[in-house]
Amino acid sequence: MSEAMDSIDVTKKGAALAAAEAGRFDALPIYKPEIECASREDIRALQLEKLKETVAYAYERVPYYRQKLDEMGVAPSDIQTLEDVRKLPFTDKAVLRETFPFGLFAVPLDDIRELHSSSGTTGKPVVVGYTDDDMDMWSECIARLVQMAGVVPGDIAQMAFGYGMFTGGFGLHYGLQRLGCAMIPAGSGNTERHIQMIEDYGTTVLVATPSYAMHICEVGEKMGYDWEKSPLRVGLFGGEPCPPGLKAEIERRMHIVCTDNYGLTEVMGPGVSGECLAERYQQHIAEDHFLWEVIDPETGEPVGEGEMGELVLTPLCKQGIPVLRYRTHDLTAVHTEPCACGRTLARMDKVRSRSDDMLIIRGTNVFPSQIEDVLTGIEEVTPHYHIIVETRGGMDALIVETELRPEAFRDSFEAMDALRARIAEKLKGTLLVAPEVRLVEPGGIERAIGKAKHVDDRREK
Ligand SMILES: [Zn+2]
Numbered sequence: 001m002s003e004a005m006d007s008i009d010v011t012k013k014g015a016a017l018a019a020a021e022a023g024r025f026d027a028l029p030i031y032k033p034e035i036e037c038a039s040r041e042d043i044r045a046l047q048l049e050k051l052k053e054t055v056a057y058a059y060e061r062v063p064y065y066r067q068k069l070d071e072m073g074v075a076p077s078d079i080q081t082l083e084d085v086r087k088l089p090f091t092d093k094a095v096l097r098e099t100f101p102f103g104l105f106a107v108p109l110d111d112i113r114e115l116h117s118s119s120g121t122t123g124k125p126v127v128v129g130y131t132d133d134d135m136d137m138w139s140e141c142i143a144r145l146v147q148m149a150g151v152v153p154g155d156i157a158q159m160a161f162g163y164g165m166f167t168g169g170f171g172l173h174y175g176l177q178r179l180g181c182a183m184i185p186a187g188s189g190n191t192e193r194h195i196q197m198i199e200d201y202g203t204t205v206l207v208a209t210p211s212y213a214m215h216i217c218e219v220g221e222k223m224g225y226d227w228e229k230s231p232l233r234v235g236l237f238g239g240e241p242c243p244p245g246l247k248a249e250i251e252r253r254m255h256i257v258c259t260d261n262y263g264l265t266e267v268m269g270p271g272v273s274g275e276c277l278a279e280r281y282q283q284h285i286a287e288d289h290f291l292w293e294v295i296d297p298e299t300g301e302p303v304g305e306g307e308m309g310e311l312v313l314t315p316l317c318k319q320g321i322p323v324l325r326y327r328t329h330d331l332t333a334v335h336t337e338p339c340a341c342g343r344t345l346a347r348m349d350k351v352r353s354r355s356d357d358m359l360i361i362r363g364t365n366v367f368p369s370q371i372e373d374v375l376t377g378i379e380e381v382t383p384h385y386h387i388i389v390e391t392r393g394g395m396d397a398l399i400v401e402t403e404l405r406p407e408a409f410r411d412s413f414e415a416m417d418a419l420r421a422r423i424a425e426k427l428k429g430t431l432l433v434a435p436e437v438r439l440v441e442p443g444g445i446e447r448a449i450g451k452a453k454h455v456d457d458r459r460e461k
Pocket of ligand 1: 276277278279284340342343
């Protein structure tokens, strides 16, 4: 191999993605290879050791778990293999709410350095507390995943998440600093100012929800900002699922490489898993800190490797709040064969659906992600859509609003009607439910600054 081939400068716009596409993963740095590239046996041995400690710790320090395990007749010493995790009780969001605010904390508040909470859209929010060690682990998990996404020390990272109680803002902030980046804590909102800051400060990394990144892209285009010449190189997405079509569109129009990561407040926040540049539809799980299971959401029994089911996570050695077998309600499949990027950590398919966002329409199960996938395959429409379900004459009616691309707009009513009929036919073929399709003018579907809300269920209960 020539010397020129060996020196890939990943700080150059497009270089990390180009290296990945050429299979040059040896050119992309790995934050903690002794863990990220460890053998499966070593990973499992480490997980078992930490699982034993976690169960003993939860039993000793959290009355809720001690009582629960006693009732089930399980002692911490019963955990002898990783499969023994199935002897433990599941934890769901209701438990975290019932014990609001500090009932599951395993340490006195003196030892807590930071509190976060999930948005309490229904009832009490979930409150989580982090010790010094928890903060350290959280930062490292994020540092690993941002490096996996092509970020390097010295990058200038601009935050477009809101800060506040939400874990996304601070989590990414700490992790990017841990890697050695300069943070610009811009926060959400004021899109034109974001674009001005990218130009003024030479921002190379943007942290945003994918829908807000798309909005920044569009506002920049309207301002005449040249994204190809922009210093921006990497987009780090989170806060909401990222449809593949939307990600590809942002990459093309902003000339950046975009990845997303997965996490949830109840087990830590962002940083549970992240996308590498080899497998764009999957995310490596930080397995030294999280034991994963995939179960049948109905029976609670494990499904086979690579099969779709509900993700269950047990954080390993979290001090503030040890959580056993947290039911995420997120549907995914996990794969353990080695990845082309060189990492051996298991990969989960990106979460596109939650077991609880399934819509039952006229007796048929419909996932918003199925609608998204069909729309992504239709070139006349943008990745923006809105789903409405309502009751008409005692029956469920499914309405899908989809946004036309400017170049697809036609003056002829017949042409537009034919397009609408074609989209409705494609949706019906996948969903097995006939929707009403409404074409919305370009830009007509509202862009979310935070999480995009795709479904409006107006049915009479
Ligand atoms: Zn990989």
